[in-house]
Amino acid sequence: MKKRLVSGVAFALSLALFAGCSNDDQTQKDNTSHKTEKHEHEAHKKNEPTKKNEDKNTPSDENKKNGENKNNNGNVSQDPEPKKDQDKKKNEPGEPSQDQNKKPKPPAQKDDSVSVVAHPESIPVLVNKRSKLPENYKPADLVYPDVPFIFSEKTEKRMMRKAAADALETMFAAAEKEGIHLTGVSAYRSHATQTTLFNNYAKRDGYEKARTYSALPGTSEHETGLAIDVAGDGGKCPAQDCFGGTQESKWLAKHVSEFGFIIRYPEGKDSITGYKYEPWHIRFVGKSVAQKIMGKGETLEEYFNAVPVSNGK
Numbered sequence: 001m002k003k004r005l006v007s008g009v010a011f012a013l014s015l016a017l018f019a020g021c022s023n024d025d026q027t028q029k030d031n032t033s034h035k036t037e038k039h040e041h042e043a044h045k046k047n048e049p050t051k052k053n054e055d056k057n058t059p060s061d062e063n064k065k066n067g068e069n070k071n072n073n074g075n076v077s078q079d080p081e082p083k084k085d086q087d088k089k090k091n092e093p094g095e096p097s098q099d100q101n102k103k104p105k106p107p108a109q110k111d112d113s114v115s116v117v118a119h120p121e122s123i124p125v126l127v128n129k130r131s132k133l134p135e136n137y138k139p140a141d142l143v144y145p146d147v148p149f150i151f152s153e154k155t156e157k158r159m160m161r162k163a164a165a166d167a168l169e170t171m172f173a174a175a176e177k178e179g180i181h182l183t184g185v186s187a188y189r190s191h192a193t194q195t196t197l198f199n200n201y202a203k204r205d206g207y208e209k210a211r212t213y214s215a216l217p218g219t220s221e222h223e224t225g226l227a228i229d230v231a232g233d234g235g236k237c238p239a240q241d242c243f244g245g246t247q248e249s250k251w252l253a254k255h256v257s258e259f260g261f262i263i264r265y266p267e268g269k270d271s272i273t274g275y276k277y278e279p280w281h282i283r284f285v286g287k288s289v290a291q292k293i294m295g296k297g298e299t300l301e302e303y304f305n306a307v308p309v310s311n312g313k
């Protein structure tokens with residue numbers, strides 16, 4: 001009798017602990033919800049991260065693995081319940097608990113599910129609303145590309161990973177030779193910066209609204225050190241729609257891939273990338289990947305056969 005009581009208590013305790021876990025997750029989710037920047041692409045929710053990447057470096061399967069603990073709360077929480085019943089009633093071993101039938105299984109993934117990228121340092125890494133960088137990820141090889149920016153301070157916003165920075169310098173120089181004057185607007189953004197930005201937006205406009213124009217921390221490509229927003233001569237239309245259609249924008253669309261960059265959020269691909277057209281946001285993925293993607297008019301998601309982010313507005 002006593003024994004049963006004790007095990008009952010122990011069980012209740014473990015349940016409480018378990019519930020604590022899910023709450024933690026929730027909290028974590030809420031906490032993560034800070035960040036970003038204005039022009040920071042539109043947000044969308046939905047779908048699941050990748051499926052196929054196979055050996056193409058990125059998120060997919062491994063993401064799934066990583067993300068599992070965090071995302072599948074529903075599945076996990078199924079376990080304790082039947083046990084509880086058995087403890088309380090009698091130990092009738094083997095008797096499948098009926099509870100299982102009572103409650104329909106919660107969907108494995110919710111709309112907002114996000115997986116953690118397995119190889120954040122990979123050059124063509126896929127980071128989007130469904131594939132986020134690990135907490136505390138900081139690229140190890142950030143440098144200051146020697147190109148003009150619309151501001152003069154030497155801040156993190158100027159930094160890019162070495163390979164991307166080198167390619168950027170080469171590209172800006174090549175453009176210059178053709179009379180195209182490009183200017184940097186914003187490149188690397190730390191997780192902390194992203195978090196602060198998003199929090200500010202959320203405070204001002206509310207979480208849901210903020211998500212429509214600002215990426216959650218960890219899901220912004222700017223945190224990879226491989227992306228940069230560019231503007232035309234004198235910083236005209238920095239990260240704004242009016243950059244589209246300018247000669248700089250046209251030049252980029254035509255030539256970026258020669259330098260290993262892609263126009264990351266092409267027109268008409270919102271439902272795949274999760275962002276509306278951003279002619280100013282270019283992303284370094286390496287030459288051969290860039291040429292494949294731009295050659296076919298595709299997106300990084302399509303290249304990796306990732307599940308579309310989908311604009312679940």
Ligand SMILES: [Zn+2]
Nearest residue numbers: 040228229281
């Ligand atoms: Zn951007």
